[in-house]
Amino acid sequence: MTVTSAPEADLLRRQDPELADVLHGELQRQSTTLQLIAAENFTSPAVLAALGSPLANKYAEGYPGSRYHGGCEMVDVAERIAVDRAKALFGAGHANVQSHSGSSAMLAAYAALLRPGDTVLALGLTHGGHLTHGSPVNFSGRWFDFVGYGVDAETGLIDYEQVRALARAHRPKAVVCGSIAYPRHLDYAHFRAIADEVGAFLIADAAHPMGLVAGGAAPSPVPYADIVCATTHKVLRGPRGGMLLCGQELAERVDRAVFPFTQGGAQMNTVAAKAVAFGEAATPAFEVYAHQVVANARVLAAGLAAEGLAVTTGGTDTHLIVADPAPMGVDGRDARGRLAAAGVVVDCCVLPHGDTRGLRLGTAALTTQGMGEREMARVAALLAAVVRDEPGARRAREEVRELAGAFPPYPG
Incomplete structure (x- = not known):
């Protein structure tokens, strides 16, 4: 298997040798070093082929069957395949596969459920929380009132009793569970019970474990969270991008939060590459x-x-x-x-x-x-x-x- 076919490589070399050198250099870097960054992976050649396909040319604001542009017959098919495969892979009632990244998926989840000024309970940034969990340099910290829970000083494990106490004290509109640096499985049922106790939505930021969920190597947040946000790279081994999963009762709110509220046209080549990755993850x-x-x-x-x-x-x-x-x-x-x-x-x-x-x-x-x-x-x-x-x-x-x-x- 090759990353780029010889004719394509030759064309780029003739037309733009400067960029061809960059791409070749990056392939050499990846091939001669050890990649231990937790958020990275190698996509399959099939995923790369979808990313470099003619679908990159198509503007497709909206959703299948309801686009703002003509000529969307084939990209509609691609997006429906991606949605159906995501729903089947994760057992979700609804999937939105248009988000450009995990952060934009989180933005859409907040937009679907919250209003500026609402209180949100999430893992503190110094304990493994993501930028979208209330960082003051991020939209989340500027628009919402975040309260941070933490991990136990001795064990490093999430202190669920602290989460419950903070939820009771602050009555958040939403509870976020997920981390960029927590190496243990989350107890989603426990988070669900805490959110229900205070009448809060539960948002799972499953960007890191979602590939393990797909392969049956980690518990799924889908049965417990109101909205699950994830990336399609990392362990899932797809293209760089995001997705949201939810039940049918929130489907319209989620879709409208992605488009037109937070994004314009979807990157249809990336959507097709996500479909390829979902298909591979079901094997x-x-x-x-x-x-x-x-x-x-x-x-x-x-x-x-x-x-x-x-x-x-x-x-x-x-x-x-x-x-x-x-x-x-x-x-x-x-x-x-x-x-x-x-x-x-x-x-x-x-x-x-x-x-x-x-x-x-x-x-x-x-x-x-x-x-x-x-x-x-x-x-x-x-x-x-x-x-x-x-x-x-x-x-x-x-x-x-x-x-x-x-x-x-x-x-x-």
Whole structure:
């Protein structure tokens, strides 16, 4: 399989060699380094083909059967396929697949259920909450009154009794459950009970675990949340984009919140690529993949802990790992820089109950490449060696090249 056909590559090379060099350079970067960013993955060649299809040319404001532009016969079919596959994959009554990103999906969810000034209860930003969970630099923090709940200082787990107490004290219009850095499964039933107790909507931000949900490797928020927001990349392995799931009773409010309230025309090539990804995620092979992602993450987390890093919550249930390199005498930013020099690509995140930064890692991309538990043990040892010994980064870079070369993301 190839990422781009030879005629297409040759055409780009002749017409715009400067950009052709950039695209080739990025493919080389992805193929010679280890991608451990939790929010990233490798799409299939079929998804890439849909992204580069003639559907990119079509303007399609509105929804199938009710567009503001003519000539939408085929894109209507593509969007209906994407919607039907999303509903079947996640057991939802309604799906909107037009959101450009997870953040725009959250914006639409808020627009569907809230009014400016409403109170919202969400995971605090320093405890793993996303920008859309009330950051003052984001629309969410400017338009709504967010109250943050947190995780237990000792266990790192969500304190559900604190969530309930805050809900009773502040009577929010909505409760948000979800995180960018919480490695354990959420108790959606518990969140539902708390929201019901105070008469609040429940919004699940499932951007990270939704691919695991599709593969049966994580519990689903769909039966519990009024609206589920998610991305279609990350573990789901589709194009960069968002989606919303809800019941029929909120379908019209959600659709109107996406278009025309928060977005214009959908990117129909991306919608088609989402349909491809949903189809792939419904296969037995994807189920095997999703469970392997979790198995790999657990081995990687255990390996990092054995090497001396402090792994939050003592491990993981998902693809996510948050580890503090402070016991090795290095802060998160310095550790990330050392790893980058060795070809290991990771993120930093704020650690709960402090202003220090740790490393946020994910196993989705490496698992897509075909790596298993044995490789994860090797990655853990390599990562720890680089963090401990900055002068050893050059030697580690060759080991990274060897390992990445043995598992190319796009063979051929």
